[in-house]
Amino acid sequence: MVRRVRPSGRCRRPRKVGAGRLRWGGEDGVSAETGPLRVWVDQDLCTGDGLCVQYAPEVFEFDVDGLAYVKADDGELRLDPGSRVDVPDHLRLDVVDAAKECPGDCIHVLRASDGVEVAGPDSGN
Ligand code: SF4
DSSP, X not given: OOOEEOXXXXXXXXXXXXXXXXXXXXXXXXXXGXXXXXXXXXXXXXXXOOHHHHHOTTXXXXXXXXXXXXXXXTSOEEOSTTOOEXXXXXXXXXXXXXXXXXXXXXXXXXXXXXXXEEESTTSOO
16 A cells, blocks of 8 residues: 655545546645636755656656656646746646645646635645
C-alpha cells in the first residue's frame, strides 16, 4: 500500500483516478462558480518530486533542470518565471489537488477573472 506523510503529519491514503493517477484529497474548495482558472509554478521552491506531473501531465512537465513548469495547450513549456497558463476545465480538480499537495508549496492557482489565488500557498486554504 502506498502511503504518504503530509507535512502536517497526517497520513492519507490516495485513491486511484483516471489513467492510474493517484488523488489524495477529494475536497477541492474550488467550485464551478469560481470560473476559469490559471496556474503558475514558482521554480525557486520546486523540489522536483513530480507530484504535479503525476496529477496533471497536460499542465505540468519537467524541464531538463529537473524542475516543474507549466505548459499551455500548445504543449510548449512556459519557462519564464511566473508564467501563467489557463487550466483546462476537465483538469481543474487535478490542478487544484496538485497545488494543495505540492511539497514545495509552489503551485499557485488563480481565478482568471481577478487573479485571486484560490489554491496554493497564498490562498489561505
Ligand atoms: S508538486 Fe510542487 S514541488 Fe513537486 S515537482 Fe510539482 S511544482 Fe515542484
